[in-house]
Amino acid sequence: xxxxxxxxxxxxxxxxxxxxxxxxxxxxxxxxxxxxxxxxxxxxxxxxxxxxxxxxxxxxxxxxxxxxxxxxxxxxxxxxxxxxxxxxxxxxxxxxxxxxxxxxxxxxxxxxxxxxxxxxxxxxxxxxxxxxxxxxxxxxxxxxxxxxxxxxxxxxxxxxxxxxxxxxxxxxxxxxxxxxxxxxxxxxxxxxxxxxxxxxxxxxxxxxxxxxxxxxxxxxxxxxxxxxxxxxxxxxxxxxxxxxxxxxxxxxxxxxxxxxxxxxxxxxxxxxxxxxxxxxxxxxxxxxxxxxxxxxxxxxxxxxxxxxxxxxxxxxxxxxxxxxxxx
Amino acid sequence: xxxxxxxxxxxxxxxxxxxxxxxxxxxxxxxxxxxxxxxxxxxxxxxxxxxxxxxxxxxxxxxxxxxxxxxxxxxxxxxxxxxxxxxxxxxxxxxxxxxxxxxxxxxxxxxxxxxxxxxxxxxxxxxxxxxxxxxxxxxxxxxxxxxxxxxxxxxxxxxxxxxxxxxxxxxxxxxxxxxxxxxxxxxxxxxxxxxxxxxxxxxxxxxxxxxxxxxxxxxxxxxxxxxxxxxxxxxxxxxxxxxxxxxxxxxxxxxxxxxxxxxxxxxxxxxxxxxxxxxxxxxxxxxxxxxxxxxxxxxxxxxxxxxxxxxxxxxxxxxxxxxxxxxxxxxxxxxxxxxxxxxxxxxxxxxxxxxxxxxxxxxxxxxxxxxxxxxxxxxxxxxxxxxxxxxxxxxxxxxxxxxxxxxxxxxxxxxxxxxxxxxxxxxxxxxxxxxxxxxxxxx
Numbered sequence: 001x002x003x004x005x006x007x008x009x010x011x012x013x014x015x016x017x018x019x020x021x022x023x024x025x026x027x028x029x030x031x032x033x034x035x036x037x038x039x040x041x042x043x044x045x046x047x048x049x050x051x052x053x054x055x056x057x058x059x060x061x062x063x064x065x066x067x068x069x070x071x072x073x074x075x076x077x078x079x080x081x082x083x084x085x086x087x088x089x090x091x092x093x094x095x096x097x098x099x100x101x102x103x104x105x106x107x108x109x110x111x112x113x114x115x116x117x118x119x120x121x122x123x124x125x126x127x128x129x130x131x132x133x134x135x136x137x138x139x140x141x142x143x144x145x146x147x148x149x150x151x152x153x154x155x156x157x158x159x160x161x162x163x164x165x166x167x168x169x170x171x172x173x174x175x176x177x178x179x180x181x182x183x184x185x186x187x188x189x190x191x192x193x194x195x196x197x198x199x200x201x202x203x204x205x206x207x208x209x210x211x212x213x214x215x216x217x218x219x220x221x222x223x224x225x226x227x228x229x230x231x232x233x234x235x236x237x238x239x240x241x242x243x244x245x246x247x248x249x250x251x252x253x254x255x256x257x258x259x260x261x262x263x264x265x266x267x268x269x270x271x272x273x274x275x276x277x278x279x280x281x282x283x284x285x286x287x288x289x290x291x292x293x294x295x296x297x298x299x300x301x302x303x304x305x306x307x308x309x310x311x312x313x314x315x316x317x318x319x320x321x322x323x324x325x326x327x
Numbered sequence: 328x329x330x331x332x333x334x335x336x337x338x339x340x341x342x343x344x345x346x347x348x349x350x351x352x353x354x355x356x357x358x359x360x361x362x363x364x365x366x367x368x369x370x371x372x373x374x375x376x377x378x379x380x381x382x383x384x385x386x387x388x389x390x391x392x393x394x395x396x397x398x399x400x401x402x403x404x405x406x407x408x409x410x411x412x413x414x415x416x417x418x419x420x421x422x423x424x425x426x427x428x429x430x431x432x433x434x435x436x437x438x439x440x441x442x443x444x445x446x447x448x449x450x451x452x453x454x455x456x457x458x459x460x461x462x463x464x465x466x467x468x469x470x471x472x473x474x475x476x477x478x479x480x481x482x483x484x485x486x487x488x489x490x491x492x493x494x495x496x497x498x499x500x501x502x503x504x505x506x507x508x509x510x511x512x513x514x515x516x517x518x519x520x521x522x523x524x525x526x527x528x529x530x531x532x533x534x535x536x537x538x539x540x541x542x543x544x545x546x547x548x549x550x551x552x553x554x555x556x557x558x559x560x561x562x563x564x565x566x567x568x569x570x571x572x573x574x575x576x577x578x579x580x581x582x583x584x585x586x587x588x589x590x591x592x593x594x595x596x597x598x599x600x601x602x603x604x605x606x607x608x609x610x611x612x613x614x615x616x617x618x619x620x621x622x623x624x625x626x627x628x629x630x631x632x633x634x635x636x637x638x639x640x641x642x643x644x645x646x647x648x649x650x651x652x653x654x655x656x657x658x659x660x661x662x663x664x665x666x667x668x669x670x671x672x673x674x675x676x677x678x679x680x681x682x683x684x685x686x687x688x689x690x691x692x693x694x695x696x697x698x699x700x701x702x703x704x705x706x707x708x709x710x711x712x713x714x715x716x717x718x719x720x721x722x723x724x725x726x727x728x729x730x731x732x733x734x735x736x737x738x739x740x741x742x743x744x745x746x747x748x749x750x751x752x753x754x755x756x757x758x759x760x761x762x763x764x765x766x767x768x769x770x
Contacts, residue, residue, distance in 0.1 A: 010740030
């Protein structure tokens, strides 16, 4: 006798899976990886590989020996964390620091809460901020990017180091040097400026973002409200005093704001559910970023802004419910 | 293109059986006719064991307010009135009739194939006739139709909406009934329009049925006050509240009925049975249903008109047994249909399909932790938060789930359909609804 399956409806599924979403994010990160290699040489690739490998290893170790559950490293989420962490680091960071960052990101940022889906904070940012506070010198020594034509001819990247545009600006404002030489906007757009490996090239981030939008991994609400708020707020400040505040275009093209708005703030685990909640979250990120940049002690504020807003997500979810039918 | 605003998904349409004309399915050897084939109280039998019955004869009478008459779908003798198992395995009282060799209809039924166009009955007579003939809504809820036409005091009907959306994957019975019985359907709609006393009836139909739309639009010119409204292909376009919104831009508030916004909605299949009841005096003793499945060949896809009481297994035998890989049989569509437990159970009023699902399609992936992606929120056509229900329900907080409007859920399945973590969201919501109803009863 043949037995039939019985289950509740619906009896079909869209085919979406956690794995697919995570691998889509990984695919969206490929342009960033390429620009990182292009501007910072193969050293950048090495940092990425170490970061990803240690994230995978730590997740596997924690699941196997601490939680004693089935391993989930194949779902691709640890690779996303590893890549995003690496993209938030300078390319010349000593590898042992990268490994510590991965341990904090995976161990404290993600697994201590119970794994994927349960973490309130973006794991990569937890790792990054931990390193920023613990190793301030190494974390703020940036290699100058290579010219596009001489990456292969000149392998020695760490020959010169320099500050990021944001840090240089802050320094200039502090010293009262009004005429600060801002980076060429085209360089900033392509990524030919100092900074973390993944944050420099706006164009690569936009390509990745468009891919994720098309695959419906993210929605436009957070990036648009985040960048829009930062743009408007910094424009207001710049109009008040152009010599004291950075111009709005440079503001959004530097200091990881694009990377944060497209890849970090949109992390589905740590962002709100409803459309309006997402907009509020994005506005909060934008405001906090500009406030920390201009009046805080750190030159950049994206990581802190996103982590602070992550903490507000449960509240936002309560306050900004989706619009109900006939309401 | 008109559509509803919130949520919705687009499952694979799989309308494989659209080209199969409606065929008359052979009579069963024994018909099992349940006393409760509709929403509401069971009907009371008016025949006893050993009685001879004719096709179309009243065998159980509606006595409660929300109830429908039941007529004999076959000619024969009453074998017993006993508890029988329905297709979902529930015990229900049924009249079991042994089918006689020759079929004999009740004299009042007009069994000629002629189309009767003149609507001679008055408004009240139509509603009485619908009630007498035991017509129920064939869109799935099987709500007795005549009640919709008894407008409560203080309410006013302004629109008659005919639901031909057929947004469920696989189902093609509405599609076929439009093509094979275009004029009858439109006469049925005119009858309903007269019964309601409204100037206009709108037929809402999903845009993936160009042929029926063209046919209806062409034929509707000969009728007064019928407009065909093509709708965007989006599930659940045929859900009552969504359909009303798509066509009239009116929203039925939570806990209210369509009549509260001046609408009455009927399925197009119901319109056809109303035609038969009012114009031809034929009670609701058969249903038009689809027999389909991906593993069946093109020749084995069918749309049947089947007598009520015919066991599902007769349909399986008709196509030479179930295909090897059949893993699940569904009565209804893949989104809201129910998986059947007992293939020997009979067809009832409102049965719309027998759907054979293969192992590959029926596979349910392992549940993972929620990644809070919000896809369920985006998919929900009622604007609810299924992820929140899931966590509240798993923590036993049923009342809090109800405070977040759990009861507004119509179990359309969009959340589970789109959940990347494969959480059984719709199942959990169903569980909580039952639990909440029990809690309500205890109070």
